[in-house]
Amino acid sequence: MIDLSLLPDGGMAWLDASGPASHLVLSTRIRLARNLSRYPFATRNNLADREAILRDVLQAARETVSLRNALSFRLEGLERIDRQLLHERHLVSKELAGLEEQGVVRPGAALLVQDRIGVMLNEEDHLRLQGLRSGFDLEQAYQDVDRLDDELGQRLPFAFHPEFGYLTSCPTNVGTGLRASVLIHLPGLVLTKEISKVLHGLVQVGLTYRGLYGEGSDFVGNLIQLSNQTTLGKSEQELLDHLGKMVRQVIEYEEQARQVLLRDARTIVEDKIWRAYGMLRHARVLTFEETMQMLSGVRLGVGLGLVDRCGLYALNKLMVHTQPAHLAALEGLRSDDPDMNVRRARLVRALLEDEAGRRGQSP
């Protein structure tokens, strides 16, 4: 079992709710896709190439400030539950963790991570540099990952074409190779049934959306990742400005929806929020989906100033630790153990009671 406590804040710094607009935006993530010009892309390279890529990048990373002190994990050597753990912390993609349907880890798949910066190796592209920040903070996240890109680029020959820019395995990522994602909580728009209209509008202006766990995942807990769709023909700054502008717009819509809910259905909304809190405080059996749904209600209550016996960081921690691999690791169970939902409910009760106590509230 890997020890995630080795990571700074257990790799949770991005969830400490310290960043801008944290009551709505959980985290900002920016990734840059890069490939080394001397090796074929992932679909056509062989084992030796993949090992060589690892070796070259590890050597270069040692010479950078951004990754000099990085922890490194090779995914092949890890148990499935550890790989799932890294995925649940959003440090590696489902693909890199070998958690897709075929369930195989690609040879040479690895992760380097230091503070709020990470690199996935031998994913769809040779390198996927990522910067992760708490709250809505495109600038800082880009600054982090841009510095890493400069540092690695000085030491590694990146595949670059004068017209097409940074070359990637899939043409949808070529150019800047930049995908910026903002993880946002939108219960107001879901409750007022405005969400599909808003998402449709975002697609019209060149953005895309996904659930919490990436492509194809559900909007569990009313959490949605918004990101840029195209990567070519606009500068990094233009892509970030456009996404930023649209996210600010969505934040405004969400705030409006919440005001409408409070004005027109205050009792119903308050009831929903307190039922969610009551359920988490007292339930004896909780599935993960149910937990996420209830956490969304409580988070809304905290955002509206209706719930003060629980903070955002506590909710973020609960969100992370009630995920299957995290819970299983914490409780020493297999993730398919029938006792999981009972343990989850127990953990949630204990954490919320502790949090309420810390905040000087009676239960």
Place this chain on the structure above:
Amino acid sequence: MRCSQCHEREAVVFLTQIAQDQVIKLHLCERCAAERGVETSASLGKTPVGTFLASMGKGLEAAAALPAGIDPPEACPSCGATLSDFRESGRLGCAACYVTFESALRDLLRRLHGSSRHIGKRYAASGEGAAELPPPSTIQLRTQLRLAVETENFELAAQLRDQLRSLGGDG
């Protein structure tokens, strides 16, 4: 519908621009659109990759009808990937594929991104030196050492081992 600029050719680009709070609708033919710097078929997010790949298939058929001598190369000389490999997987084989299949890809990129020209960061393989940072912990060094050994990078492994020893770790 005729092109709203030349009034001659059929309009294929329907553009809605918002400038200074004014909505401007333009119907342009391919040539006028290109002259105005508008990339054709830039319907962002509307057309899935499958359609682009299918359209590349049409491009290939068209290429087959071309007189001999100007056919695009069948396979990338660097990695051996062909356009049909690309159609199947949606992934290119290597950096050289972008040169080998340049014109087909240019078209595809315009459809995907609304442009084929990168105007962002330029890659430059030189720059300033690294700033000072606190030294890595023994735990960090050990995970790096393990990966270095696994990738048979023995030179780096030896460096890491020495560094661990100097820190009093057991290496």
